[in-house]
Amino acid sequence: MTAETDLxxxxxxxxxxxxxxxxxxxxxxxxxxxxxxxxxSFTAGQILDDHKAAAPILVQGLMGKVAFETQDASVDLVPGSAVNLDTGIVHRLVAAEDSVVVLCVLR
Structure with a gap:
């Protein structure tokens, strides 16, 4: 396999x-x-309600502001910030404004 096919x-x-x-x-x-x-892609006020990931995740804020909430903590995802969460932890996302976040599900 060449480097091009790995990319x-x-x-x-x-x-x-x-x-x-x-x-x-x-x-x-x-x-x-x-x-x-x-x-x-969230519009202001949209919510991704309580759920769990089946694998560890990394969620990065790219545009706007989204609250990433667990039972014990809340972090505002804004451009340049990210959270890392282990498998099976209940969380939700709430958009304070029009926003984009990227989720990486790690396997």
Whole structure:
């Protein structure tokens, strides 16, 4: 395998692609060995309610402001910030403004 075939380019990370309704637009951008990359586009007020991840996750703020909440803590995801969360921890995301976050599911 050459270096070119090992490289996976992922475009559209910061693209704001909202949808109407109470939940954000969720779009898988890439799935490969070790990681799945998902873009979430929130309009202000949208909520991704309580859920758990089946694998460790990294969630990075790329645009706007989203509160990432667990039972014990809350972190505002803003451009340049991220949270890392282990498997099975209940969490939710609440958009304070139009926002984009990227979720990396680590396998």
């Amino acid at each position: 996976v380019r992922i475009d559209g990370l910061t693209t704001f692609a909202p949808k109407d309704g109470p939940v954000p637009h969720i779009e898988r951008l890439s799935a490969g060995p070790g990681v799945t990359v998902v873009r979430l």
